[in-house]
Amino acid sequence: MIRATVYLLLGFLLPALAQGSLTLYTSEILADVNALVEAFRRQNPGVGVQVFRSGTGEVVAKLRAELEAGNPQPDLLWFANEDFLKELAAKGLLRRVPPTVPGYPVQLAYQGGLYYEVRLLYNAIVVNTQRVPEPPSSWRDLLRPAYRGLLGMPDPNFSGAALATVGTLAQRLGFGYFEALKAQGLRIEQSNPVLQQKLARGEYGVAITTDFGARQEIAKGAPLRVVYPRDGAILVPTPVAVPTWSRNPQLALSFLRFLLSPEAQRLFAERGYYPVLPEAPRPAGAPAQVLGIRATFADPGLLAQFNALFGLRR
């Protein structure tokens, strides 16, 4: 009993004291980041990895608050808010660690490798095949009467991917597109995973959401289908970066290298993402090539307009 208590207490204290400990702030899906962390720890026994995981909005908010208090915690950043990374880069707070793996597509390393992609995800149209027999094939198709009242998308205040949807589609099709979607009965859910659960259970028929998450549910038997719009799916930048304040930069670098290793790239494909390295496997049931358009994130003004339109509170 006493021994058990001591072990428990040690378990409580050690994570704070351990030297070989890495703190990751990410918007990566919980189950996915767990799989990666476990694989990393198998290769690096004794290393502790602390993860703060939430929607991009919350992750950025937490980091901003910590920066303001002068006590930032993460050794590694990984979320869907490129503008915030640009802001950090401009202040010289990011460490340049270019991806040196042979075959890495240079266009995915931004600002000369200050931050870069380790796998790709797209915002696409996902349909519940039981509720929608004839899927749309372009973004404009969502305005067809057949989809009225069946539409959903995640909250751009919470989800970085949704912030990319708002920015990109407003730029390409005009903000009127979202006004038309609102008239079509488009509803907003908090996050991509929650939206996908509801879509898979038939609460929605069509959703603007991430492709990999839908593929994960399809693997579990969900009646979903991913449609990449013929006018271009939205490639959502979710780069990884090492901040200069990291107390454990070596560990952060080795985690970065791990993310580009064959094992991690295979894990990404297994979980429905497109790996960045050419020799890595493709995700099951996905086309070999996707016509992607690089996302523009909505700026605060556009977001406020969107919030007003849908009555979202932030």
Place this chain on the structure above:
Amino acid sequence: MDRHLAQLALGALLALPLLHLLARGTPLLPGTLRDLDVVGASLVLAGAGTLLALGMGLGLAVAAVWGRVGGFWESLLLLGYLVPPFVTGMGVLFSFQAFGIAIQGVPGILLAWTLHYTPLAYLLLKPQVRLALGLLTAARVHGVTGARGLGVVLPPLLPALAVAGGGLYLALLGNFGVPAVLGTPAGVYVLPTLAYTRLMSPFATDPLGQAAALGIWLTLLALPAVLLARPGILEARETPLPPGGGPYRLVYGLYALLALALILLGLLREALQNPYTGAFQPAFAQALALPLVQAGLRNSLLLALLTVGLLLALALALRPFPQVLRRIRSLLDLYYLLPGTLLGLGLILLLAPTPLYGTPWILLLAYLLNFAALALRALEGGPRVEGAVAVGRVHGLPPWRSWWRLGYPLLWPSAFAGAFLILPLAFSEITLSALLYAPGSETVGVAVLSALNGGLYREGAALGLVLMGISALGLLGRPRW
């Protein structure tokens, strides 16, 4: 004089987080005018929930007294209160989903609150109901009939209804878990969830200040009830009652079963069955394999054990000085009665610049402050042992030995009951931990919320069931209520 000064100093120290919150939030109060609808929603929802729970609790108390319900059925009803509120919320969500009904929003929140807090209303009202119904029986014998019976029943019941109503209103006003599960996803906010949202908003210019300003509204809404709040009168003499009636027992039993079924059915279905293929695939192993969940279970267990151990040690140490115990308890009552969001925000404001922030210790401090009143009350209301101690003194034992040998052994049952009351509450705490946790110090409540927000519905449901099982342990320590 010295004693008063010491009490004042302790009071000021304990109030520091709240004062900090008021100071930080006041300048930003004008900015919250756009949130007046949420202030109104908080007030109306908490008020409506209070009336619902009071009505149901009163009805059940009458059924229990007239139907002579006790033992098993009462435990079954009380289980509903021991389950953490956010688990009740999940249960309601999933149960209605099974019937294809989206219950999120106001109806869902009110239903979950009613299910969760009706047993509490019942507990608070039953002794007075028994008294009132006993009086009614006596009055009937003396020829009082019909509506005039109300004149007999109401005087003893009204104070109990007011006290129970005040306590319930405070609990509902400060409840974070149910609106987080059933409100936020549907865009329905109350003050605790809105304060959390502001704190987590990447676009807020001053997240902490804006959350603190909302905290002031929460304080304003809570204050009248705090000033009125008094400990429930839980002791009443047995009074003569008419012989028990079967129908009442049936109504009571049906409610207890239905309430439990509404929570359990959805959780079981979600946790056990693949929603797409219908195959039997329990999600417990997946849920428990998540590192976040393992850390959450470990941290929550430790925090709960430390909280209970430290608080009961404090209560036992203070017990020989009943005056001091009562004074300190009445100061700490504030943190039990006031919404946890206020304590959480106050601690962030107070401790963010210190190394304590971002460690599990800030959570421990929050738990200690939040649950102290419960622990002190458990021993304050225990048996009067001073007589036994005095006997020891008369026989020549020094004071501490007299307490050790005679006083404390008599108090163990009270301490035990207190431990079983606090342990499940601390274990599945969510309001404070959602605000104060840091990577590495997640609690199990935070893990469940993360699982839900991350779309891991099935794992969340499985964990909810685990938490329900652990909460049921609370029944073991149940004193004679």
